[in-house]
Amino acid sequence: MASVFPVHLHYKVNTGTFQHIFLNHLLQTNELQPLLRHVRAQIWPSLFLMSCLVILVLIKISAFPKVLRIIQSSFNAQMLQQLEREEFNPFKFYSIALNSFFILNLSFLIYKINCIYKFVLNDHAYFFQFCFFLLIAIFGFTIKNLVNKALLFFTEERKVISEYVTNSTLVNQTLGLFMFPWIILLEFSKFDPLIFISASLIVMASALLLKWYRGIIMSLVNERIGLLQIFSYFCGLEILPVFVMVKYIIETF
Secondary structure, eight states, X not given: OOXXXXXOSEEEOTTSOEEETTTTSSOOOSOSSOXXXXXXXXXXXXXXXXXXXXXXXXXXXXXXXXXXXXXXXXXXXXXXXXXXXXXXXXXXXXXXXXXXXXXXXXXXXXXXXXXXXXXXXXXXXXXXXXXXXXXXXXXXXXHHHHHHHHHHHXXXXXXXXXXXXXXXXXXXXXXXXXXXXXXXXXXXXXXXXXXXXXXXXHHHHHHHHHHHHHHHIIIIIISOOOHHHXXXXXXXXXXXXXXXXXXXXXXXX
């Protein structure tokens, strides 16, 4: 049976002395001492995800039954109508926490996509990129809410706009909860990140289509609003601003 011996970096010559294996060899050593591998690990993504977990824990402690009903309302029209009859309050702690949770996860997903495909801000620090996309998301949703408030004030379709805003808010809150596991896998998993990015985008697209479908049902069927008005609303507040903002960011930064 063949025996296995450890491999040494020295060998014994006829003189009886030990010499280095690379002595008088074409392979020349550039460094005489071992080199340290300097790795700059980012701590802030772990702190960010831990903060998101803290938000989830606080929501579960304070309003877990309410959160379950919000998730059910995203897939059940009767539960959505029940929440609307109860005068859904967006200024409750659980509602603010869920909205913040959604915006944080959306910003982090955009940041990860930008890190992988390097669209903008390639010369800036990763944390700066995340903060940039977070501010853009906050600005976009703030402007959208202000425009919806203005439409509620100036138009005669207050009921349908209010219902659509409530439905959109509830779906976004549910979307943040469903997107978070994919964000964790995207950050810590060793698999191809495209898998988790694709899964997150599929969840987002499904939620967006669900919001538009309910908005069309509310407007076209229940309130008998014209199709042109519905299309103008979606283009003006849902589709066109996103394209304009993305084009502006890519061309500017």
